[in-house]
Amino acid sequence: MMDSTSVRGVRIASFLLLVFISAAGTLAASDETAPARDPKQAVDEAYTAKIQKYTTAPYFTSPLVNYLPASKTVPTPETVLGDVAGAPGVLPYAEDVYKYMRLLEKASPRVKVFSIGTTEEGREMIAVAISSPENLKNLEENRARLTKLADPRTIKLDDAEADKLVAQAVPVYYITGTIHSPETGAPTALMELAYRLSVDESPYIREIRDGMITLITPVVEVDGRDRMVDIYKWHLAHPKDFYPPLIYWGKYVAHDNNRDAMGVTLKLTENVLNTYVKWKAQVLHDLHESVPYLYDNTVGDGPYNAWVDPILTDEWQMIGSRNVADMTKFGMPGVFTHGDFDTWSPGYLMFIAAMHNGISRLYETFGNGGADTQERTLDPEEYARTWWRQNPPLPKVLWSQRDNNNYEQTGLLTSLHYFNENKRLFLKNFYLKAKRSVAKPSAEGPAAYVLPADESRPSLQAELLRVLQKQAVEISRAKAGFTVALPVKKEKPKKDGKDKKDTKEAEKDKKPEPTSRDFPAGSYIVRMDQPYARIADALLDHQYWSPDDPQKTPYDDTGWTFGELFGVQVARVTDLKVLDVAMERVTEIHAPGGVKGDGAVFAINNAAEPALATLRYKLKDANVEAAEEPFESGGKKFNRGSFIIRNANRADLDRAAADVGLQAVAVGAAPSVKTHPIRAARVAFVHTWLSTQTEGWWRLALDDLKVPYDYISTQAIAKIDDLNAKYDVILFPPVGFFSSPTAIINGMPTAWGNPLPWKNTPETPNLVGKNDSTDDMRPGLGWDGFAKLQTFVQKGGVLLTATDTSRFATEIGLVTGVSAQTSERMKIVGSVVGTRLVDGASPIAYGYEEKVPAYCDNGPIFSLSSISGARGRRRLGNESRSRPTGRGTADEPDFTVGRPGVEAPEEPTSETWEAPPVTDEQRRNGFRVIPPADRARVIFRYADQKDLLISGLVAGGNEIAQHPAVVDVPSGKGHVVLFSINPVYRGETRGTYSMVLNTILNFDSLDAGRKLAEK
């Protein structure tokens, strides 16, 4: 596997460099211990020889890791791995990593292993604490000290008391490995690191061990790790074949598992967050692999997240710069910080620390996606010297997993040592950040966020509050009604010298702004004078990313405002009096629900709460109908789409409604409005074998809501005889990567290469889990599958698509009269945008108001046409026609000399989201004119340009403004429902889930309330 000639070549060339390095490596501040082995430290010679053998160049190591300390009692990683950490061909399962950590615990009083929870597939997650026996014995006492620093209210914000605690406390540095499953190096690096920290008697290591607690979760994505090891084993068994790409990591999402630190929907996020908060750790350092050779993105690039304390951003600079400096002195090339990662989004796992008064850090090291030693050639931009990468990586190297492990361990050891050297400063900062968080109301504000008791979507309100509780945010409830003053809005100074009279007139017409707001008793109050106020503030506040920001490539989403995306009211209150309101802390948050009143017929209001779908499937045998018009009963108003339930057992309904937090009202008689049945639709959920990254969030949402579905791949569709016999609705959620319409049809290349199986075999026992399997991942939907989909819709089925699958549906021809354009200059990078209700009578819109915030990521731009086969162009709205040059004024008609004037027929007009009206000319032999009943029906459209931005970045929004956002296209007897927004995303967009759920529940009545064009 290794090309020895080229190895030797590199080694000779680097000999001179090595001499220089050894001298420089010993340099350190005079009062700091040198980062080196103690000459008296016994060395495990055999293990050390292998370390050297597997390290491909002398400068890919450091004096800290180029040997292994020997121990008579403590087993080395070789005991479990059969070779050294980072050895070629060796990739341990999580189970093996845990086995080793538990052997360490058994052999050394310096190691303790804690179980921190399980994954979606039931695998264990652990945290390993390494410190002196003394520190480990006093864990609880120490935790009590850290808890006081973490919550300065407990010491009455007394700085002198804090200083005493700072002097006594032992800090906790939390390291997490391999959240991204194809990034494989961390587990072995962390096994060896744990060994070094527990046995090495060199002063440099001893200081770390005695001075602090190193906490390690060696495998974060445990389900994905085991799949990755399977794939690697398959690759070793079939060395000449291409190996299957890791299509599933955890049960639900792949790479996005590192974007869940806002919504906390995945077990791995919850387990790491709980561990971080429980241990009151100062640092959360997450290990990744992609960029050569070690990108410490601690410093990162702008824009920085607006809600973090500047004390933290200073810490980033200190730690990041020092880490690079230490490794540069070892002569290790390609170590840098700054880079192009902006720290705007708080969705990354490591950001749990940034949002909970700690220090967030992340390494990208270099990896081969497995344990093969391979020659790697870099892109010019990867090895270019820049001002922030003065010592860049080399253009071409032989790279091994051992090299990766050397970099990771060297980076971590120098970080731990530097942190320990400065721990009093960092502990004091930990306290100060918490204190400044508690001081938020009177410092930068706000004083609180209030979620009013008269919320029309209590179950969604409860969901949002439960997210905050997962984030360790304290929630209170007002015991009585209260009033707060609203901030006075400052008038913007007028820029131009507009006519003063006009301005005065305008002011006279303006209604006075309210100066206060009342909240009823029972309103939820999220006080900002609490230690973890900043995560609540970051989630509930609005985001603004300037189109002029120097950062042109946002690393991730730019907006996420949870109140907007959950569709619930959240009031940002700056009036400090809100903190004096009589309130009590609440621990259990559950929306009230059950049956009220007397009668045999029950009504449940539809306010677009996803819980309605849960209830429908719970009451599988009940007779449920939807009202097609609003109605009133017993003095209560019910929206369109409200449930009317007959023949239900009251006790069952009461229990089910209470469970999901919905209020059913018993009414004397069914209201006299038109209704249609709401059936428990049979749902197929389609995925590709190209990528499951984005659909995973949809699966998670449906599972959460207990909406059942069959999970099938595009390959399976052609094999199902009669789709309509099995399913009412087919969901085809976004694909994510590699999602072009032709890729969905064709799949991966099959003209060459070998089959890529995704199934359980002796070499791959963990691959399938609870997802799906195939003998060959390569084939796509195929034209047979496409024909099946088309037939399904023609015969009355409902197909729902979003973003890239909507593009697929429009481009491949599943719909007529809708085109999807790609933006030219528009930049809507994961933002919250405004949409507007166009057709409230459509069941898809049941429960929604006029304005609905939604998540958009440069969604396809839909334009409608009533002419089949018309060239799909983006509608530009009504052109402003000015009259031609002639007689008279601009408003007067021209004339023609010698004949009476003729009135031109009025030009038909239409809105941007509508299809242009069919003209008389088009109707002449108009076989292409789509009959009114077959035309697309726009349910929601994007807001006007000025109202488009709610949170995040919107640049060039005019391209998508007013264009359709959700369209229902009749096709044969069925429907294709197209979304330009992504309604189900990262557990953050629960306010738009009901657009999908309404489609499912009303699948056979989607035409309800439809008004057809006259011609």
Ligand SMILES: [Zn+2]
């Ligand atoms: Zn990664």
